[in-house]
Amino acid sequence: MVQILVYGAVISAIYAMLAVGFTLIFGVARILNLAHGSFYALGAYLVYTFTANANLPLWAACLIAVPLVGAFGVAVERILVRPLRRSMLAVLLITLAVALMVEQVLLLIFGSEARNVPSLVDATYHFAGVDISAQRLLALGGGVTILAGLWLFMQHTRLGSAILAVAQDAEAAQYMGIPSDRIYSLVMGLSAAIAAAAGILVAPFQTVIPSMGLLPLVKAFAIVVVGGLGSIPGSIVGALLLGYSETIVAFEVSIEWSQIVSVAAVFATLVIRPSGFFGKRASF
Amino acid sequence: MRRFLFPSLMAAVLAFAAGSADRALAQTKPIRIGVNTAIQAQVGRDAIDSVRMAIDEINAQGGVLGRKFEMIVADEGEAASEGPKLGIAAVNKLTSEDHVDVLIGGYDSGVTLGELPHIARAKTIFLGIGSASPAITQKVKDDYQRYKYIFRVNPINSAKQSQALLGFITGKLKGDLGYNKISIIGENAKWVQDMVPDIKKGAEAAGLEVPVAEFFDVQTADFSPLFAKVKDSGSQYLIVIISHGASDVFVKQWYDAKVPVPIGGIDVKGMDANFFDRVGGKSIAEVSANFVLRAPLTPMTVAWWDKFVSLNKRPPVYTAAGAYAAAYIYAEAVKRAGGTDTDAVVGELEKTDFVGPAGRVQFDATHDVKDGPGFVNELFVQWQANGERVVVWPKELATGKMINPPWLAQN
Numbered sequence: 001m002v003q004i005l006v007y008g009a010v011i012s013a014i015y016a017m018l019a020v021g022f023t024l025i026f027g028v029a030r031i032l033n034l035a036h037g038s039f040y041a042l043g044a045y046l047v048y049t050f051t052a053n054a055n056l057p058l059w060a061a062c063l064i065a066v067p068l069v070g071a072f073g074v075a076v077e078r079i080l081v082r083p084l085r086r087s088m089l090a091v092l093l094i095t096l097a098v099a100l101m102v103e104q105v106l107l108l109i110f111g112s113e114a115r116n117v118p119s120l121v122d123a124t125y126h127f128a129g130v131d132i133s134a135q136r137l138l139a140l141g142g143g144v145t146i147l148a149g150l151w152l153f154m155q156h157t158r159l160g161s162a163i164l165a166v167a168q169d170a171e172a173a174q175y176m177g178i179p180s181d182r183i184y185s186l187v188m189g190l191s192a193a194i195a196a197a198a199g200i201l202v203a204p205f206q207t208v209i210p211s212m213g214l215l216p217l218v219k220a221f222a223i224v225v226v227g228g229l230g231s232i233p234g235s236i237v238g239a240l241l242l243g244y245s246e247t248i249v250a251f252e253v254s255i256e257w258s259q260i261v262s263v264a265a266v267f268a269t270l271v272i273r274p275s276g277f278f279g280k281r282a283s284f
Numbered sequence: 285m286r287r288f289l290f291p292s293l294m295a296a297v298l299a300f301a302a303g304s305a306d307r308a309l310a311q312t313k314p315i316r317i318g319v320n321t322a323i324q325a326q327v328g329r330d331a332i333d334s335v336r337m338a339i340d341e342i343n344a345q346g347g348v349l350g351r352k353f354e355m356i357v358a359d360e361g362e363a364a365s366e367g368p369k370l371g372i373a374a375v376n377k378l379t380s381e382d383h384v385d386v387l388i389g390g391y392d393s394g395v396t397l398g399e400l401p402h403i404a405r406a407k408t409i410f411l412g413i414g415s416a417s418p419a420i421t422q423k424v425k426d427d428y429q430r431y432k433y434i435f436r437v438n439p440i441n442s443a444k445q446s447q448a449l450l451g452f453i454t455g456k457l458k459g460d461l462g463y464n465k466i467s468i469i470g471e472n473a474k475w476v477q478d479m480v481p482d483i484k485k486g487a488e489a490a491g492l493e494v495p496v497a498e499f500f501d502v503q504t505a506d507f508s509p510l511f512a513k514v515k516d517s518g519s520q521y522l523i524v525i526i527s528h529g530a531s532d533v534f535v536k537q538w539y540d541a542k543v544p545v546p547i548g549g550i551d552v553k554g555m556d557a558n559f560f561d562r563v564g565g566k567s568i569a570e571v572s573a574n575f576v577l578r579a580p581l582t583p584m585t586v587a588w589w590d591k592f593v594s595l596n597k598r599p600p601v602y603t604a605a606g607a608y609a610a611a612y613i614y615a616e617a618v619k620r621a622g623g624t625d626t627d628a629v630v631g632e633l634e635k636t637d638f639v640g641p642a643g644r645v646q647f648d649a650t651h652d653v654k655d656g657p658g659f660v661n662e663l664f665v666q667w668q669a670n671g672e673r674v675v676v677w678p679k680e681l682a683t684g685k686m687i688n689p690p691w692l693a694q695n
Contacts, residue, residue, distance in 0.1 A: 003508075007508050111324075113562060114530070114563075115562065126542075133537075133541055205533070207505070215505060256501055
């Protein structure tokens with residue numbers, strides 16, 4: 001029972017970090033970003049490069065990698081997405097192209113073998129029959145901190161209010177003097193940085209291969225379908241639901257069946273409530 | 285009459301001359317080896333480099349029957365990511381467009397099984413060097429005329445690997461270490477599906493308790509629930525069978541959680557010489573079956589290993605040993621057959637007796653490589669301090685003592 005609680009919390013926090021960025025950029029800019037998993041992969045690979053090739057300390061590598069991926073997200077929005085934003089299909093295709101390009105570039109540079117990103121913390125904790133690495137607990141703490149920080153930023157800063165205003169009505173916000181184009185870029189950067197942070201926190205206990213962005217994208221997609229596309233609270237609820245469902249199935253039934261949970265959840269949501277739990281409400 | 289006879293005679297002479305020219309061309313044109321493999325993986329790259337190494341050696345000695353060898357490569361991917369379609373396209377290209385004389389390759393059994401009908405239809409010899417499913421050579425047994433072109437040079441099939449693993453379990457774990465309770469987990473892939481029940485049955489017949497015997501998806505990203513289940517079961521050892529799944533994730537999560545159960549079995553990526561570095565040393569004490577190592581397995585092994593390392597700046601994996609042997613086995617069969625006529629070469633391949641880097645290669649009636657003493661063997665190799673590899677089983681080939689992971693008391 002304690003195992004399910006602890007491991008479920010860790011996996012839910014990771015899922016929430018992935019889903020919140022994915023839903024944020026959709027909620028604000030209506031960009032269905034298929035390159036979201038690439039930001040996650042780039043975070044992990046940049047830390048690997050900075051530590052293994054440039055011999056930087058791990059903390060420094062993390063501090064450099066997150067804003068770099070954020071800047072890459074801004075560049076993708078500014079150069080590739082913005083000219084095509086009027087067509088959702090074109091945006092979908094260009095972000096898919098970015099995802100494929102990133103994967104191929106990683107493959108060319110690093111090859112297909114898994115790379116090792118060292119743990120930020122090495123300890124292992126044993127309590128109430130649970131054996132858990134400190135890195136997983138760090139991922140849980142990091143996830144909660146990032147989500148709390150994002151909430152504070154959105155609710156208590158002028159920039160956050162501007163993002164909320166653009167999300168509610170971009171045209172009205174523009175009339176009020178809010179530069180919606182800049183907001184879109186900022187949100188894309190923020191979304192990319194959160195995905196990169198997730199990649200960095202998870203990489204020490206996950207595989208670091210060029211295609212590592214695909215599964216997180218699928219999970220993020222499943223979560224936002226369940227929670228409601230464009231809703232941050234919906235994403236968090238969806239992440240908790242999927243994280244705990246998968247963990248319960250893995251512990252109580254079989255690990256082999258845990259992967260089908262997200263597919264079943266998406267299917268059930270689309271049949272019963274196509275807009276997701278929070279989809280019909282305001283975005284935030 | 286003479287007016288008619290002369291042109292006819294001329295035509296006959298020209299036709300004979302053209303036929304002779306064709307035959308002469310056929311006798312001098314290179315013998316083409318098609319390599320169908322997963323080129324993005326180390327098993328694929330090593331297979332390619334090893335075939336190249338063998339070809340260069342054969343060509344340096346003048347080739348075979350005056351003909352040089354050349355290699356054409358096609359990517360067959362992995363079933364876990366692409367299914368068999370890429371492999372089928374690869375063998376169709378190699379056989380119908382490039383007109384190769386022989387195929388050397390295969391890594392993923394699911395892909396190889398998809399390719400077999402196409403290889404058989406093209407009547408092209410296939411020397412398998414990576415896939416382990418017994419279903420591959422079973423085709424030869426079931427329909428010899430159609431599938432006689434299929435041979436497996438390497439590795440020993442998964443049923444035989446099961447027996448070798450069972451030998452490790454009963455001989456080393458129960459016999460030497462006195463364990464009486466183990467768990468078995470394996471990825472849900474074609475080559476493992478029969479292994480897990482067989483090994484469980486064999487272990488139980490030998491008096492071991494097996495409380496957990498489960499499959500996991502090849503895409504599994506979190507092994508914690510399995511580790512918790514194995515720990516709670518009171519198992520003293522965890523047998524794992526994994527090839528296409530994420531070995532690195534499995535090992536890292538086991539090490540990070542300091543799971544109080546040692547691990548070992550068949551970990552195909554764990555065979556890679558740089559695996560220890562790739563997982564930051566977290567494979568310490570993992571035992572992984574292997575087929576080739578820098579050890580005097582045959583008189584050829586050490587020299588072959590060193591040459592491969594000097595040419596490619598990396599140590600080889602098991603497919604390299606098979607690919608090198610396969611190229612030589614084919615070359616010798618062509619020499620004995622006096623040409624590349626497929627049926628004649630198949631007949632000669634059946635008589636193969638070749639000592640390669642991983643052992644002596646002979647084929648049984650189903651064209652599968654023989655195993656056992658004197659032939660290709662499965663070695664159980666443990667990662668130890670500083671990435672050193674030590675053979676811990678079979679007993680007669682052991683090069684060191686088996687250790688426990690650092691967080692457990694040593695045996």
